[in-house]
Amino acid sequence: MLFYFDPNDQQESMKLIENLTENAGKIQQQVLKDILNRNSDTEYLHGFLHGVRDVHQFKKSVPVVDYEQIKPYIDRIANGEPSNIISSEPITELLTSSGTSGGKPKIMPTTAKELDRKTFFYNLLIPVMNQYVEGLDEGKAMYLLFVKPEISTPSGLMARPVLTSYYKSDHFRHRPLNKFNIYTSPDDTILCPDSKQSMHCQLLCGLVQRKEVLRVGAIFASAFLRAIKYFEDHWLELCTNIRTGQVSKWITDDRCRSAVLKVLNKPDSELASLIEMECSKDSWEGIIKKIWPRTKYIDVIVTGSMAQYIPLLEFYGGGLPLISTMYGSSECYFGINLEPLCSPSEVSYTLLPNMAYFEFLPVDHDYEEAQALSNGSLSSLQNRVVDLVDVQLGHCYELIVTTFTGLYRYRVGDILMVTGFNNAAPQFQFMQRRNVVLSIDTDKTSEEDLLKAVTQAKLLLQPHGHILTEYTSYAETSSLPGHYVLFWEVKAKGGNEPVNKEVMEACCMAVEARLDSVYRRCRSRDGSIGPLEIRVVKCGAFDELMDFCVASGSSVNQYKTPRCIKTLPAIQVLERMVVGRFFSREAPFWEPQR
Structure with missing residues (x-):
C-alpha cells in the first residue's frame, strides 16, 4: 500500500501523514489482507493456512518465530530454490542484518517493490523536516554515506546490508534532485568500496563546499564520529589537497578520484589556511559550526546503543541540534520522528501503518516475557500478541512484523515503549535490543x-x-x-x-x-x-x-x-x-x- 505524493508539496504531504495516522487500524488490516492475498499460496504460509486467506486464521495458525525458525527457508532461496517458498514476488536480493546467527550475519529477503517502499519512506521525511527547519532548499547536505562488503550466494543473489542495497540501486543513483537529495558527496565517492578512500574523498568534497552545507550527518552516530576523528587525524593532508587542487596519490579508485577532482576544481589557498587555523587550535569543541558555519543540525541516529555517543556529538557540534529522523532495520522500515527537534532522550517514532503489518508482545520493564520467548515459550505467549492500535501508553513491547517480502510474525528483537499517540497511531521509544x-x-x-x-x-x-x-x-x-x-x-x-x-x-x-x-x-x-x-x-x-x-x-x-x-x-x-x-x-x- 503505497501512496504517491510530491514530497515538495508540503500541504499534500502533511495531509498524507494525517491520513496514515488517523486510519492506522484500518490501513493495518488492509496491509495484512494484501499480504495474505499475495502470499497465502507460498510454501511457508500454505503449511499453516492451507490456502485460507482469513486474517483471524492467520493469527490463530501462523506462529510467532525468530530467525532460527525462518532461516532454513531463506537458506533454500540463497541456495537456488524458487522465491515462492516464502514470497509470490521474486526475491531480488538478500539483506544482511547486523544481528548474527551462528557467527554469521542474518540474511533477510527483499523484492524490487520494496525499494519503492523505502523511497516512499525517505520522501516522507522531507515535509516533516520542513515544518521545523526553514531554508533547506538553499544549500546541500554533507552526509557521509558508505557501502559495506557483499556476500555472493550460490543462487547468484547478492547479500548485502540494507543501506548498501539502497545506495547501489537505481532509486538512489537516479533519484530526482530535491532539497533532501543534494549531497556534497558525489555518488562515486559514496559507492567506493574502500572505506578509507571513500571517507577521505567525501570529507574533502564537504570541505570544499563548506559554505553550501546546511546539515551534516550519517546514518549512525558512530559513523559520523568516525569521520570527524579521521578529519581530526588527517586535516593537514586534506588542507594540502585543497591548497594544491590535487587529490592524494593513495586515492587509487579511478571513479572516486575523478569525481573529487571535478569538485576540487582548482587550488584554494585561502580555504586551506582558514581550515588550518581552526583545526590547529587546542580544542576541537564546536568544530562543526566553525568549519561548516551554516549548519542547522546534525542528522544521525542517537537512539538505542548510539545514545552513548551523544556527549561527543555535543562536544563537536557546539550546540547544534541532534536529530534522529527514522527507525528501520534490514527486515523493513518502521517509523519516523514527527518531532525531530526534540531532545535525544525524548525521541519517539510513529510507526507508519502501510510499511508492514505490526504486532506487539507485551513485556514488563525488565523485559522478562521477551526473555521467556527466547527460552521457547512461544505457544503460551502467542495469544498475548496485540495489534498496533491496541498497545497501551507507558507499556513495553517486543516488535513483531509481517512484511510484503516473506517474513511472517517475525520477532525483530527490538524492545519499544509506548510514549504517546499521533491520532490513532502509537509513538514508540526504542528501549534496547533483546539480549544485546x-x-x-x-x-x-x-x-x-x-x-x-x-x-x-x-x-x-x-x-x-x-x-x-x-x-x-x-x-x-x-x-x-x-x-x-x-x-x-x-x-x-x-x-x-x-x-x-x-x-x-x-x-x-x-x-x-x-x-x-x-x-x-x-x-x-x-x-x-x-x-x-x-x-x-x-x-x-x-x-x-x-x-x-x-x-x-x-x-x-x-x-x-x-x-x-x-x-x-x-x-x-x-x-x-x-x-x-x-x-x-x-x-x-x-x-x-x-
Whole structure:
C-alpha cells in the first residue's frame, strides 16, 4: 500500500501523514489482507493456512518465530530454490542484518517493490523536516554515506546490508534532485568500496563546499564520529589537497578520484589556511559550526546503543541540534520522528501503518516475557500478541512484523515503549535490543556470545597458574574508535604472582577471535571498533561491585554479577581497583563470506 505524493508539496504531504495516522487500524488490516492475498499460496504460509486467506486464521495458525525458525527457508532461496517458498514476488536480493546467527550475519529477503517502499519512506521525511527547519532548499547536505562488503550466494543473489542495497540501486543513483537529495558527496565517492578512500574523498568534497552545507550527518552516530576523528587525524593532508587542487596519490579508485577532482576544481589557498587555523587550535569543541558555519543540525541516529555517543556529538557540534529522523532495520522500515527537534532522550517514532503489518508482545520493564520467548515459550505467549492500535501508553513491547517480502510474525528483537499517540497511531521509544549487552557500531554482542568468547580465552591462563574468577564488560566510547572493555578478576593458584603481559594480550586476541563476523569486520576492515581491552582488577573487586549494587537497591539474595555494566558509578567501582591494562596486539581474522 503505497501512496504517491510530491514530497515538495508540503500541504499534500502533511495531509498524507494525517491520513496514515488517523486510519492506522484500518490501513493495518488492509496491509495484512494484501499480504495474505499475495502470499497465502507460498510454501511457508500454505503449511499453516492451507490456502485460507482469513486474517483471524492467520493469527490463530501462523506462529510467532525468530530467525532460527525462518532461516532454513531463506537458506533454500540463497541456495537456488524458487522465491515462492516464502514470497509470490521474486526475491531480488538478500539483506544482511547486523544481528548474527551462528557467527554469521542474518540474511533477510527483499523484492524490487520494496525499494519503492523505502523511497516512499525517505520522501516522507522531507515535509516533516520542513515544518521545523526553514531554508533547506538553499544549500546541500554533507552526509557521509558508505557501502559495506557483499556476500555472493550460490543462487547468484547478492547479500548485502540494507543501506548498501539502497545506495547501489537505481532509486538512489537516479533519484530526482530535491532539497533532501543534494549531497556534497558525489555518488562515486559514496559507492567506493574502500572505506578509507571513500571517507577521505567525501570529507574533502564537504570541505570544499563548506559554505553550501546546511546539515551534516550519517546514518549512525558512530559513523559520523568516525569521520570527524579521521578529519581530526588527517586535516593537514586534506588542507594540502585543497591548497594544491590535487587529490592524494593513495586515492587509487579511478571513479572516486575523478569525481573529487571535478569538485576540487582548482587550488584554494585561502580555504586551506582558514581550515588550518581552526583545526590547529587546542580544542576541537564546536568544530562543526566553525568549519561548516551554516549548519542547522546534525542528522544521525542517537537512539538505542548510539545514545552513548551523544556527549561527543555535543562536544563537536557546539550546540547544534541532534536529530534522529527514522527507525528501520534490514527486515523493513518502521517509523519516523514527527518531532525531530526534540531532545535525544525524548525521541519517539510513529510507526507508519502501510510499511508492514505490526504486532506487539507485551513485556514488563525488565523485559522478562521477551526473555521467556527466547527460552521457547512461544505457544503460551502467542495469544498475548496485540495489534498496533491496541498497545497501551507507558507499556513495553517486543516488535513483531509481517512484511510484503516473506517474513511472517517475525520477532525483530527490538524492545519499544509506548510514549504517546499521533491520532490513532502509537509513538514508540526504542528501549534496547533483546539480549544485546555490547555494541559500538553495527556490532551486537549478546551475553551468550561474550560468555563463549571469554570461556575460550580463559583457557590460556591455566598453564600459567591463574584462573579467571569473575568478569564483566562495558562499551568504552569516550574516545574514538570505541572499544570493548572487559574487567577480569584473576586469581593465582599459588602465591600472588602477577599475570603475564603476553598471556593477557593473547587472551584479548582470543576473545576477539571468538566474537561474530560483524564485530570482526568492524575491527579488521572498517576500523570502527578499536582493540579489545582487558583490565585486570584486584581480588575482591567484584565483592565491592556487589556491595555497591546492593546499596543501590539490588536484592542481596537475587544478585548476580552483571555481564555488562552501563552506569558510570558502577564502572568507577571497578576502575579504582584496576592493576593492569592489556590490549589486543592485532585485529582478528575476517574475510567476506562467499
